[in-house]
Amino acid sequence: MDESAGLSQRLKEHARALGFDHVGIAPARPGPHAHHLDGWLACGYAARMAYLARDPERRKDPRFVLPGAQSVIVCALAYAARDSSTLPADRPRIADFAHGRDYHLVVGEKLRALEAFLHAEAPEAVQSRAYVDTGPVLEREAAFLAGIGRYGKNTTLIHPTLGSRFFIGVVITTVLLEHDQALAGDPCGSCTRCLKACPTGALRAPYELDARRCLSYLTIEHRGVLPQEARPALGNRVFGCDVCQEACPWNARLPQQPASPPVDDAPSLLDLLHLPNEEFSRRFGQTPVKRAKWSGLRRNAAIALGNTRDPAAIPALTRALADSDPLLRAHAAWALGRIGTPEAVAALRAALATETDPAVIAEIQAAQRLAAQ
Ligand code: B12
Ligand code: SF4
Ligand code: SF4
Structure with missing residues (x-):
């Protein structure tokens, strides 16, 4: 040798x-x-x-x-892969x-x-x-x-x-080492499961991922307001997306861990919405989740709560309408519009009377239209 x-x-x-x-x-x-x-x-x-x-x-x-x-x-x-099928809808999916x-x-x-x-x-x-x-x-x-x-x-x-x-x-x-050979062949054949499963059409074609539509990008990397059309597809995902990997037969044979608890000592979506900044650092500071930042994670939690369509979230979302972060106020408004009950609509009306940020006002008005649909 x-x-x-x-x-x-x-x-x-x-x-x-x-x-x-x-x-x-x-x-x-x-x-x-x-x-x-x-x-x-x-x-x-x-x-x-x-x-x-x-x-x-x-x-x-x-x-x-x-x-x-x-x-x-x-x-x-x-x-490890996690079995998310047993995760309750009011829990964050990471x-x-x-x-x-x-x-x-x-x-x-x-x-x-x-x-x-x-x-x-x-x-x-x-x-x-x-x-x-x-x-x-x-x-x-x-x-x-x-x-x-x-x-x-x-x-x-x-x-x-x-x-x-x-x-x-x-x-x-700089060392010259013995180089390995690339693996030959195509792992996919005629399969297109991942393309069909992607909830936002981010996989525009085979091997072509448009990050502007990808939930992994939107929940982790994107700062600021999330596109309205992507919000329902988020479901209860607050950080990252595994759908195109879960759909893949190459992953199906691997053992899965139970999804619960989703992270050690995991908070609920409601907990995340009002998580204090210090608590965010304590819980997520050593995990990849810190990449979304405190503001981004709370934004994602607000959207996910809207997607539960559970009126139990209305008091917490109403409180979020008065938060100092306009990003949270904007997405809490959307979530209330998506829940759409008379109580949610009343909270939106009250917020409109006091809100001064033009972007948030526009979100509240859009949420009122959403609730009326
Ligand atoms: C930017 C980035 C993202 C972006 C964009 C993803 C993308 N597909 O480009 C976002 C935020 C969406 C993302 C998401 C995820 N990411 Co990411 N990401 C990166 C990062 C930093 C750069 C990727 C990049 O350069 N993209 C540019 C495109 C052009 O490159 P590419 O994706 O590698 O694309 C190649 C193929 O598509 C191929 N190709 C193109 N056309 C064709 C045609 C044919 C026929 C063939 C065969 C190949 C082929 O050539 C391209 C160039 O080499 C890398 C780390 C790094 N420095 O490489 C991690 C990395 C790719 N991500 C990783 C992971 C784990 C993820 C997620 C699973 C996280 C999650 N669960 O949310 C998802 C997976 C989404 C997906 N389906 O790819 C791992 C990938 C592990 C793996 N086994 O593939 C990496 C390597 C990080 C790491 N160090 O482990 N990611
Ligand atoms: S990570 Fe999710 S949104 Fe992104 S391409 Fe895969 S399935 Fe689509
Ligand atoms: S699901 Fe897996 S095997 Fe099927 S096309 Fe997508 S990457 Fe290939």
Whole structure:
């Protein structure tokens, strides 16, 4: 066994000992699908994630991220699927990947340990950069090249046994390692279940995700008012969306954990609506949910309460109409319009008499029309 094969083997063993479920090594070059990034950006599918459009050539080719790079060590860490069918409608639904400690921390720590091992084992001085999610890297493409999985029509990377519920972390390095082969074949065939299941039509075509319509983007990344037409599709989802993965047969055979409690010691939708900021930090500060920010999570909870159409939520939503955050007031108004009972309509009328923010006034008026339908 030559030196690069031996080191590659030791790195893989070490990565598995660190807890990664699969490790592959890709050559540091653009993969065969990297050029799709250009068309995706040109269509506006990145929504307001402007960072994705910053220097796309760099994102496509790891050698721009680390000059002299020769290899990308790609690690996959599986996360548990949860059976959401038993989750009551008044409980918040949080996407499977966001339960427990933030994967940026969990995967990041393991990657740094792997990097330290690489530096100790490599025959010469080496350079490396480790990323999980936030770096200028097409991580799925690196994972594809490293033989970890193949793209599904829902754009996720599907591993032959892990399905698509796994995180990807990468270590780009100047060391020449033994590169793995990409997996051949198409995992989807004639299946189109994910495209049919997507509640908003965000999967416009196979392998084409329009983030402007995607509930994962809207609930996590989008700041400000959510488009009216997307709100009913949210259901009780307050953070992320798993629908196109739940629909996928590659995930169906995996064991599922019960959905309840959805997060440890989970609050109800009503609790979330009036969650104090300090409590938000305490509960969610170490989880991916913090990404939505306090204001975003309460906005999502207001919409979800509207979607329950349960009059029991009216007092809490009425209180939210007087909140200092206009974003919450606007979405609480929509939720009351969606519930639409005489009590909800009366709360809207009273709010209209005192509201001064033009955007919130417009939302209250729209909610009154919604209730009248
Ligand atoms: C921006 C982003 C999002 C956006 C946009 C998603 C998207 N599809 O682009 C939003 C917020 C919507 C999102 C949602 C989710 N995300 Co996200 N996201 C990212 C991020 C930061 C960048 C993705 C990106 O570059 N998109 C641009 C497009 C062009 O790239 P792409 O999606 O990889 O697309 C490739 C394929 O579509 C392929 N392709 C295009 N056309 C064709 C045609 C054919 C025939 C083939 C075979 C392939 C092909 O080529 C493209 C370029 O390589 C990555 C982390 C990273 N740095 O890579 C995580 C990442 C992709 N996300 C991840 C996760 C877990 C999720 C969610 C499951 C979270 C959730 N439950 O809510 C959902 C899944 C939604 C979905 N169906 O993709 C994981 C993916 C794990 C996996 N197994 O695939 C990543 C890698 C994060 C991580 N480090 O683990 N995400
Ligand atoms: S994450 Fe949800 S909204 Fe986004 S593409 Fe998948 S099913 Fe559609
Ligand atoms: S649901 Fe079907 S079409 Fe969609 S990714 Fe899975 S196998 Fe492919």
